[in-house]
Amino acid sequence: MSIELLIKKNLSGLVNGDFVLPFEVEKKSLAKGQVVTHYGYVEDKLLFLDEGVVQINTLKGEEERILEFVFPGEFFSAYTSFLLQEPSDVQITTLHPCKVSIIKRENLLQANQVSLVASHLSLHVAQQLFLSRARREKDFLTLSAEERYRLLLEKDPNVVLQIPGNKIASYLGIKPESLSRIRKSIIP
Amino acid sequence: MSIELLIKKNLSGLVNGDFVLPFEVEKKSLAKGQVVTHYGYVEDKLLFLDEGVVQINTLKGEEERILEFVFPGEFFSAYTSFLLQEPSDVQITTLHPCKVSIIKRENLLQANQVSLVASHLSLHVAQQLFLSRARREKDFLTLSAEERYRLLLEKDPNVVLQIPGNKIASYLGIKPESLSRIRKSIIP
Numbered sequence: 001m002s003i004e005l006l007i008k009k010n011l012s013g014l015v016n017g018d019f020v021l022p023f024e025v026e027k028k029s030l031a032k033g034q035v036v037t038h039y040g041y042v043e044d045k046l047l048f049l050d051e052g053v054v055q056i057n058t059l060k061g062e063e064e065r066i067l068e069f070v071f072p073g074e075f076f077s078a079y080t081s082f083l084l085q086e087p088s089d090v091q092i093t094t095l096h097p098c099k100v101s102i103i104k105r106e107n108l109l110q111a112n113q114v115s116l117v118a119s120h121l122s123l124h125v126a127q128q129l130f131l132s133r134a135r136r137e138k139d140f141l142t143l144s145a146e147e148r149y150r151l152l153l154e155k156d157p158n159v160v161l162q163i164p165g166n167k168i169a170s171y172l173g174i175k176p177e178s179l180s181r182i183r184k185s186i187i188p
Numbered sequence: 189m190s191i192e193l194l195i196k197k198n199l200s201g202l203v204n205g206d207f208v209l210p211f212e213v214e215k216k217s218l219a220k221g222q223v224v225t226h227y228g229y230v231e232d233k234l235l236f237l238d239e240g241v242v243q244i245n246t247l248k249g250e251e252e253r254i255l256e257f258v259f260p261g262e263f264f265s266a267y268t269s270f271l272l273q274e275p276s277d278v279q280i281t282t283l284h285p286c287k288v289s290i291i292k293r294e295n296l297l298q299a300n301q302v303s304l305v306a307s308h309l310s311l312h313v314a315q316q317l318f319l320s321r322a323r324r325e326k327d328f329l330t331l332s333a334e335e336r337y338r339l340l341l342e343k344d345p346n347v348v349l350q351i352p353g354n355k356i357a358s359y360l361g362i363k364p365e366s367l368s369r370i371r372k373s374i375i376p
Contacts, residue, residue: 013301060329080322083315089326112308113201119307120300126314127271133321134268138277141248 001073003048003101003121011120022115023107028100036092036100043081043088044105046125049074052098053159055167057091066171068132069095069163071156075125095163145174146182153186189261191236191289191309199308210303211295216288224280224288231269231276232293234313237262240286241347243355245279254359256320257283257351259344263313283351333362334370341374 003025007015027050030036036054037043054070056078067090070076081088082105111118139148149172153160160168169179191213195203215238218224224242225231242258244266255278258264266276270293299306327336337360341348348356357367 058326058329065329080319083319112311113304116301116304116307119304119311123300123307123311123314126311126318130314130318130321131268131271133318133325137321137325138246141246141253 002050006048006073006124007117007121010124011117014117014120019117022118023103023111026102026104028102030094030098030100032094032097034094034098036094037078037081037088037090039089039091040087041078041081042085043078046075046077046082046103046105046108048101048103049076050099050101052100053095053163054098055093055095055171057093058089064170065173066167068136069152069160069171071159075128079129095167140173145172145178146185148172149179149182150186190238194236194261194312195305195309198312199305202305202308207305210306211291211299214290214292216290218282218286218288220282220285222282222286224282225266225269225276225278227277227279228275229266229269230273231266234263234265234270234291234293234296236289236291237264238287238289240288241283241351242286243281243283243359245281246277252358253361254355256324257340257348257359259347263316267317283355328361333360333366334373336360337367337370338374 003021004019007019007021030052036047039059049070049072051072054076055066056068056070056076057064058067059065076092078088078090078092080086080090108118108122112122139151143151149168152168152171165179165183166176169176172179191209192207195207195209218240224235227247237258237260239260242264243254244256244258244264245252246255247253264280266278266280268274268278269276296306296310300310327339331339337356340356340359353367353371354364357364360367
């Protein structure tokens with residue numbers, strides 16, 4: 001999935017056949033463990049994950065918590081910082097080697113002023129990020145850690161099984177030992 | 189604050205002086221305690237609160253939790269249901285007599301296809317709702333109930349003091365007795 005394909009799939013009606021993206025996109029390869037956005041940085045980009053896995057962390061006091069894993073075909077960013085232009089309270093790090101497409105915030109905002117394709121893409125991103133937050137909040141309120149782990153597995157079992165257990169446990173808000181028990185009960 | 193004023197304030201550059209909204213808006217007065225969107229309803233509207241206060245609830249098992257209070261000048265909707273066209277897992281109820289402006293989903297989506305003003309307004313709404321979720325999630329992770337109560341008070345102390353204590357307690361995720369203690373410690 002590329003940004004162009006995502007636009008064709010989700011914003012059909014606005015584009016036909018061949019079209020040119022109304023903003024610049026920079027393609028980049030990132031090593032494993034590379035920080036994409038640091039804590040305190042004012043976010044100036046929107047990223048699209050072409051390959052790999054990315055984790056988004058936040059700090060709860062001294063303790064670091066994983067808020068989210070990003071999978072290929074998804075947009076990501078320190079989005080609160082992107083919108084408010086305040087220092088980021090999340091940190092974004094590659095978990096595996098990644099390929100990303102980067103859109104500069106400034107270029108996107110300019111394109112939004114004149115292009116329906118750009119403004120619909122921005123809308124799509126904002127809505128997807130809303131849905132992902134809303135889903136996470138609901139899952140936390142209503143599901144057990146095991147149920148949340150099963151949901152994560154459904155997203156992409158191969159990728160999830162490659163993520164280190166301590167990171168999955170941090171995401172689920174449980175101890176690594178509890179994750180081991182859950183894993184054993186799922187795959188006996 | 190009206191929708192027109194909000195557009196002038198936030199989407200300046202796209203409109204000048206007088207302009208006509210690119211979709212129909214229905215104005216309505218609602219009684220106290222009226223349900224705007226029921227659990228299980230597929231959301232077909234976006235609302236703007238002109239006057240009053242609105243609460244958004246969800247169910248955690250048997251127990252009802254208040255997710256959010258909506259104040260005048262804010263948009264609201266069962267937004268996950270609005271986006272996915274799935275039955276709503278939130279219920280929206282007026283807490284006081286309210287005046288609202290209602291935009292039908294269908295009309296908004298049509299306007300989005302041809303109007304930059306409509307699509308920027310939709311973008312603004314999606315971003316605001318994202319920010320509100322993100323802020324709530326962060327506050328839950330990092331603040332005490334008392335700190336969260338102080339934040340709510342800052343939004344509009346007069347309105348907040350009119351909201352029944354049990355509702356505020358449900359929003360903060362604490363017992364009404366704990367809220368009484370917090371209130372006493374703030375206003376001795």
